[in-house]
Amino acid sequence: MFDAPPKKLVEVSGLKMHFPIHAGLLQRRVGEVRAVDDVSFDIFEGETLGLVGESGCGKSTCGRAILRLYDITAGSIRIDGEEIGQTSQHALRPRRPKMQMVFQDPQASLNPRMSVARIIGEPLDEHTDLSRPQKLERIYELMDAVGLNRNFANRYPHEFSGGQRQRIGIARALALNPKFIVCDEPIAALDVSIQAQVVNLLEDLQDRFGLTYLFISHDLSMVRHIADRVAVMYLGKVAELAPRDALYATPLHPYTQALLSAVPEPDPSIENRRTHIILTGDVPSPANPPQGCNFCTRCPKVMEMCHHLDPVMREVQPGHFVACHLHDPEHAKTAGQTAAPEATKSIQQGD
Amino acid sequence: MPDGGAPVLDVKGLQTVFRTRSGEVHAVNSVSFQLQPGELLGVVGESGSGKSVTMMSLIGLLPSPPAEVRAGTVTFGGADLLKVREKQLRDIRGARIGFVFQDPMTSLNPVFTVGYQLAEPLRKHMGMDKAAARRRAVELLELVGIPDAARRLDDYPHQFSGGMRQRVMIAIALACEPEVLIADEPTTALDVTIQAQIIELMKELRQRLGMAVIWITHDLGVIAGIADRVMVMYGGQVVEQAPVKDLFATPQHPYTRALLQTVPHVTGARADRLNVIEGQPPVLSAPPRACPFRARCSHAFARCGQQNPPRVPVGPGHDAACFWNPETGAPRDV
Ligand SMILES: Nc1ncnc2c1ncn2[C@@H]1O[C@H](COP(=O)(O)OP(=O)(O)OP(=O)(O)O)[C@@H](O)[C@H]1O
Ligand SMILES: Nc1ncnc2c1ncn2[C@@H]1O[C@H](COP(=O)(O)OP(=O)(O)OP(=O)(O)O)[C@@H](O)[C@H]1O
Ligand SMILES: [Mg+2]
Ligand SMILES: [Mg+2]
Numbered sequence: 001m002f003d004a005p006p007k008k009l010v011e012v013s014g015l016k017m018h019f020p021i022h023a024g025l026l027q028r029r030v031g032e033v034r035a036v037d038d039v040s041f042d043i044f045e046g047e048t049l050g051l052v053g054e055s056g057c058g059k060s061t062c063g064r065a066i067l068r069l070y071d072i073t074a075g076s077i078r079i080d081g082e083e084i085g086q087t088s089q090h091a092l093r094p095r096r097p098k099m100q101m102v103f104q105d106p107q108a109s110l111n112p113r114m115s116v117a118r119i120i121g122e123p124l125d126e127h128t129d130l131s132r133p134q135k136l137e138r139i140y141e142l143m144d145a146v147g148l149n150r151n152f153a154n155r156y157p158h159e160f161s162g163g164q165r166q167r168i169g170i171a172r173a174l175a176l177n178p179k180f181i182v183c184d185e186p187i188a189a190l191d192v193s194i195q196a197q198v199v200n201l202l203e204d205l206q207d208r209f210g211l212t213y214l215f216i217s218h219d220l221s222m223v224r225h226i227a228d229r230v231a232v233m234y235l236g237k238v239a240e241l242a243p244r245d246a247l248y249a250t251p252l253h254p255y256t257q258a259l260l261s262a263v264p265e266p267d268p269s270i271e272n273r274r275t276h277i278i279l280t281g282d283v284p285s286p287a288n289p290p291q292g293c294n295f296c297t298r299c300p301k302v303m304e305m306c307h308h309l310d311p312v313m314r315e316v317q318p319g320h321f322v323a324c325h326l327h328d329p330e331h332a333k334t335a336g337q338t339a340a341p342e343a344t345k346s347i348q349q350g351d
Numbered sequence: 352m353p354d355g356g357a358p359v360l361d362v363k364g365l366q367t368v369f370r371t372r373s374g375e376v377h378a379v380n381s382v383s384f385q386l387q388p389g390e391l392l393g394v395v396g397e398s399g400s401g402k403s404v405t406m407m408s409l410i411g412l413l414p415s416p417p418a419e420v421r422a423g424t425v426t427f428g429g430a431d432l433l434k435v436r437e438k439q440l441r442d443i444r445g446a447r448i449g450f451v452f453q454d455p456m457t458s459l460n461p462v463f464t465v466g467y468q469l470a471e472p473l474r475k476h477m478g479m480d481k482a483a484a485r486r487r488a489v490e491l492l493e494l495v496g497i498p499d500a501a502r503r504l505d506d507y508p509h510q511f512s513g514g515m516r517q518r519v520m521i522a523i524a525l526a527c528e529p530e531v532l533i534a535d536e537p538t539t540a541l542d543v544t545i546q547a548q549i550i551e552l553m554k555e556l557r558q559r560l561g562m563a564v565i566w567i568t569h570d571l572g573v574i575a576g577i578a579d580r581v582m583v584m585y586g587g588q589v590v591e592q593a594p595v596k597d598l599f600a601t602p603q604h605p606y607t608r609a610l611l612q613t614v615p616h617v618t619g620a621r622a623d624r625l626n627v628i629e630g631q632p633p634v635l636s637a638p639p640r641a642c643p644f645r646a647r648c649s650h651a652f653a654r655c656g657q658q659n660p661p662r663v664p665v666g667p668g669h670d671a672a673c674f675w676n677p678e679t680g681a682p683r684d685v
Pocket of ligand 2: 369371376378396397398399400401402403404405417569635
């Protein structure tokens with residue numbers, strides 16, 4: 001597909017975002033929520049990286065930290081070759097146009113007192129010195145691009161449907177010709193029939209403008225549709241990262257296997273034959289993650305070493321990374337396991 | 352599975368209207384369906400299609416005003432639930448028809464312990480004394496898979512995780528062993544691994560207790576896994592109804608067909624582009640005089656704008672409200 005080796009547009013390395021927990025009368029710092037805890041990945045120019053995982057695992061925090069909406073605890077973030085991990089908010093300002101965000105709740109993220117034209121034009125006011133007619137022309141262009149009727153420019157958000165409101169948010173994100181867009185659950189608040197419209201729009205815009213997406217979602221079927229590669233997060237860490245087809249066909253991490261097997265297929269003839277891996281218990285708190293591998297409290301394949309040793313991420317097949325002792329050649333040997341082929345087999349049966 | 356005998360619940364011609372300042376909203380229009388003992392009826396449909404309002408109407412849970420149930424009968428246990436007194440209805444709701452809603456936090460009372468909320472209906476409707484109700488409450492929490500149940504009885508709802516609260520809600524709904532359980536998007540707010548736990552639990556409980564269930568969801572995957580029969584709603588009406596296999600294999604209504612094509616899958620072939628249903632859901636400001644889906648339907652023809660299509664049988668236990676026949680690709684002969 002690519003002639004030249006693909007260029008890395010986003011490089012995240014050792015990213016940590018810990019939120020302090022304060023308690024008591026004096027609001028003393030008593031601990032921290034390790035929302036994102038040592039995460040590393042790259043996103044290639046023009047691709048969509050899907051970021052999946054259960055509620056509270058740190059997906060949104062990760063996306064917001066990459067855009068430096070937070071001052072991060074540790075790590076390096078390079079966007080288009082430029083390190084922004086420790087850059088001051090002031091110095092970030094001129095770089096903001098390149099990186100944008102689309103939010104989950106189109107209702108909450110749009111100012112109800114501003115017309116659609118003003119909402120879409122706001123970033124133009126802030127970051128450009130276009131004349132009024134130039135600005136209006138750009139607003140119309142953007143409305144065309146996302147499939148909003150130009151005649152609606154003076155209407156207010158409440159006069160639109162959920163899907164249309166999400167289009168307004170996307171038009172605003174596009175205003176400054178960004179290269180990189182973090183889409184944080186952009187379809188979660190929409191009806192199924194509208195989700196497909198918005199996803200198709202995001203794909204069209206990507207083709208047209210060469211956009212790079214971090215697509216955050218808990219909808220594993222939709223991520224399979226839109227993403228080129230997928231990262232699976234659990235409790236602040238990336239458990240597995242792989243090209244889409246490899247991840248869905250042969251997931252290696254027991255968490256990914258459980259997660260995928262839990263998604264019901266909208267087809268009774270398939271669904272009745274599938275075996276679901278049912279995880280017991282709940283996700284532990286990120287303020288107090290378990291020792292060793294953070295999945296050890298729920299893992300159906302847990303081993304002795306998992307309780308004290310945190311597995312490192314390794315590339316087990318080209319482009320397929322997993323952080324699990326079952327796939328660590330040394331530990332697998334000592335544990336007398338040949339884990340990878342076995343894991344692969346059990347999933348094929350589950351299909 | 353449905354046995355074709357007498358239904359536990361028989362709804363005929365239900366019509367519910369909201370009177371608002373900006374006019375009437377005809378949320379439920381002439382909805383009819385039956386629920387057989389022990390069966391699981393899945394209800395799907397677009398947001399705003401009337402799924403919740405239908406179920407709330409038939410057990411008298413809608414505030415009136417603004418809601419007004421204008422027509423219909425709801426036969427349950429030999430009585431019409433739309434006509435019985437409020438006190439009798441409350442007893443039925445507490446003991447014979449159970450509910451689980453999407454957000455357990457809005458239906459669990461934050462100021463009472465979970466044990467109290469479980470024991471209360473047992474004492475009131477089953478005549479148990481305090482000690483017996485408490486013993487039964489522990490059993491119920493164990494039944495829904497809450498670890499360390501006896502100790503957790505004195506905890507408050509906020510001390511449970513989202514998945515556990517949903518389990519508590521199910522335990523409360525099941526306390527008096529109802530004949531019918533109505534579950535309105537019971538897993539929508541939960542993560543998939545927790546959803547899988549709840550679904551597994553429901554399958555098991557249904558086998559053990561033999562109750563009939565109405566399960567509202569927008570997730571066709573959930574429906575495929577648990578339903579015996581499916582009812583599809585659109586614009587406040589039932590547009591199709593079929594055994595689950597037939598609905599997925601041979602959907603007849605253009606809305607059902609489009610809906611099945613818009614959702615991506617986690618296994619099998621991957622489509623390059625998703626199908627979409629263009630357009631907007633109908634405005635429900637008046638009773639429908641035409642097909643509510645016609646503006647978004649690729650098969651609509653003149654008749655669809657002149658008449659609201661009645662539900663016609665299209666197969667065994669399968670009916671659809673549409674003038675167009677997908678098998679012949681021509682108008683239906685009705
Ligand atoms: N500003 C904050 N202060 C303290 N804790 C926070 C803050 N933001 C997020 N957290 C915590 O960090 C963890 C990760 O949250 P995050 O919102 O990133 O999860 P998520 O994966 O996006 O979840 P969801 O799928 O529910 O959106 C959670 O435990 C959350 O409570
Ligand atoms: N209190 C109310 N006042 C006015 N209209 C209402 C009221 N409650 C519901 N409606 C309307 O009734 C219709 C049916 O709503 P209902 O909640 O049954 O939809 P639903 O199918 O359950 O949708 P969802 O999937 O979003 O839960 C909608 O058009 C809704 O806007
Ligand atoms: Mg989030
Ligand atoms: Mg509803």
